[in-house]
Amino acid sequence: MSQYQENATVTRVEQFSATNYRITLNCPEIAGCAEPGQFVMVRTTTSKDPLLRRPFSIHQCLGDGSLQLYFKVVGRGTDLLSKVSPGEKISVFGPLGRGYRLNSTKPAIFVGGGMGIAPLLFLVKEYCRLKKECGEDIVLLGGRDKSEVAPLVDDFEVYGPSVVASTDDGSFGQQGFVTELLQNIALPPSCVLYGCGPEPMLKALGAFCRDRNIECQVSVESVMACGMGACLGCSRPAKDGTYTHVCVHGPVFDAEKLAWNI
Amino acid sequence: MEYLAPKDEQGPDLSVNIGSLELKNPVMTASGTFGYAREFADLMDLGRLGAVIVKGISLHPREGNPPPRIAETSCGMLNAIGLQNVGVDRFISEKMGYLAKLGVPVIVNILGDSLGEYEEICARLNGVPGVAGIEVNISCPNVKKGGVAFGTDPLMAASVTKAVKNRADVPVMVKLSPNVTDIVAIARAVEDGGADSVSLINTLIGMAIDLKTRKPALANIIGGLSGPAIKPVALRMCYQVARAVSVPVIGIGGIETATDALEFMLAGASAVQVGTANFVNPRASEDIIDGLIEYATTEKLVSIRSIIGGLITE
DSSP: OOOEEEEEEEEEEEEOSSSEEEEEEEOHHHHHHOOTTOEEEEOOOSSSSSOSOEEEEOOEEOTTSEEEEEEEOOSHHHHHHHTOOTTOEEEEEEEESBOOOOOTTSOEEEEEEGGGGHHHHHHHHHHHHHHSOOTTOEEEEEESSHHHHHHHHHHHHTTSOEEEEEETTSSSSEESOHHHHHHHSOOOTTOEEEEESOHHHHHHHHHHHHHHTOEEEEEOOOOOSSSSSSSOOOEEEBTTSSEEEHHHHOBEEEGGGBOOOO | OOOOSOTTTTSOBOOEEETTEEESSSEEEOTTSSTTSGGGTTTSOGGGOSEEEEEEEOSSOBOOOOSOOEEEETTEEEEOOOOOBOOHHHIIIIIHHHHHTTSSOEEEEEOOSSHHHHHHHHHHHTTOTTEEEEEEEOOOSSSTTTHHHHHHOHHHHHHHHHHHHHHOSSOEEEEOOSOSSOHHHHHHHHHHTTOSEEEEOOOEEEEOEETTTTEESSTTSEEEEESGGGHHHHHHHHHHHHHHOSSOEEEESSOOSHHHHHHHHHTTEEEEEEOTHHHHOTTHHHHHHHHHHHHHHHTTOSBGGGGTTOOOOO
C-alpha cells in the first residue's frame, strides 16, 4: 500500500451547521488508492502552532482525483481547517491505516453516529459498487440534531440502501440514539455490521453483535502524532492484554478484539 | 566502515565525521521518531540520510505506557510512550535485515535498567551486519527506574558509558538529558568514560492539563517535551557542551529546517538529528539535506564542515 504526501488544493467548502463542515480536496495520488475506512493526516496550518497534523477519516473519494473530509470544529486544528477557502493549498498525507474489510456477499448494516458518519459514505459507495444491488442493506445515521444528519441522507440513498435516521433532540428522524434504531429494525439474516462513532456507541454495537453472532467492524478514534506507526502514540488496549496502535493496526478493528475502557 | 558514493555526489561536500564514523551528510533521524525506517520508505529516499537512529531497544520487549501517550502543546508535543519496543533479539531478526540494505549507517539506540542490561544488549548487537554505531539512552524520563538515574548523575553516566564502550564493537554516542542542573558536567563525565560522541538534547520533562476534565493530558502525568518549542534550550546546551568537550557533538531539539540544522552546527554540532519534525513532515530530513546543499552552494562552501563551531561571538 503506497502513501503520499500531497499539496492538495481545496476545491469546495460546505458548511452544514455552525460547527459541521465538508471540504473537498484535490489530491489525486491519495484519492486514487484510498480504501474505505482509511484516513489522512492533514496539516491545518503552515505555521508551527498547532504543530501536529490532524487525522481525518476519508469521507468520500470522487472519481476526479478529489477526496472529501467531513468534520466538526472541536479545537484549534479543525477551526483553522473550517476557514480554508477554495484555491488554498493544504498538505495531506495518506492514505493511512487499515480500512473496512468489505464482504459484498452478505447483507450489511452501516451504523454511524455523529462524525462517525464520515467514513461510512465512502464505505457504502464502494460496498454498493461491488455488490451492485443494495436494496436489502440498511444505513443508520445518528446525530445530535437535524443539521448533523439531514444534509447527508441523499448522499447515502443514491447508492441504493435504505437510510434511517435518529437525532438526540428529535429534530430529524426518530428521537434517540442510533443504537436504539438498531434494536428496532429487522436484521437481514447473516449480515455484517460496520460502525463508526463515539466509544460508548461502538461498545454497544460490539455487545449487540456478540449476542447475535454478527460480524462487527468498527472504526475508532485516537490522538495521533505521526499517523504511520513511527511515534507509537496512539496505543489502545486490546482484549488480549496488549496494546494495539490505531494508526497501523486500525482504525478499523473487529469489535471483539478491542477492550472498551468506558 | 565506509559509506561513500553518496547520491548527492554532484553537489558540495556535506560529509562529516563523528569520530571514526563517516557520514555522507550531517542529517540523522532521531530515535523514537522514525520507527525502524521502513515506515518512511514510500515518502522519502532513505538512502540519502546521513544515518538512521532507530527506536530505542531494550534487552526484553516493552509494552509501553497506557494511553493517552501524547499531547500537543504550543509549538511542540509531550510524549510518554514508555519505551515500547520489540526487544533486541526481535530487532535483530525482524528489523535489522531491512535496515542493513539501506546503504546508510544504522545507529542503534539502546536503553536498560541496569549496567548488565546495557552490556548484554551490546553483546547481542556485536557483529550484526549493518550496525554502524550505538547511541546510549541514559536520559529517557518515562521509566521510573534505571534510565533517568544514569542520565542525571555524572558518575553513573560515566559508568554506563564505560560499560557500553567495553562491550560494543562500534562507535558509541551517548544521548544526554537536559533535565539536569549542569549538562556540561554530564557531558564531560561521559567523555571521560570513553564516549566517542555525545548527542543532545533528549526531551525536556513537561506536563499538560485538560481544564475540562481536570486531568493530566498524559496518562503518565508527565512526559517529554519536543518540537520547535525546545529549540532555543537545545541550541544553548549544544553550544555549552561543544565548548567543553573535544568529542563530536550531535545537536537535537526542534530541528525542522536546514536553517535550524545550520544554527546547531554553528553552535558546535558536527551533525544533527531530526525528531518531531518527522511527524509533521515525513520527508523533513530529506528537505533539510536539500536545504544544506542549497546553502553550501550559495555560500560557496567547499565543505559543510567549515560551518561547525563557526559562531561569531564578538
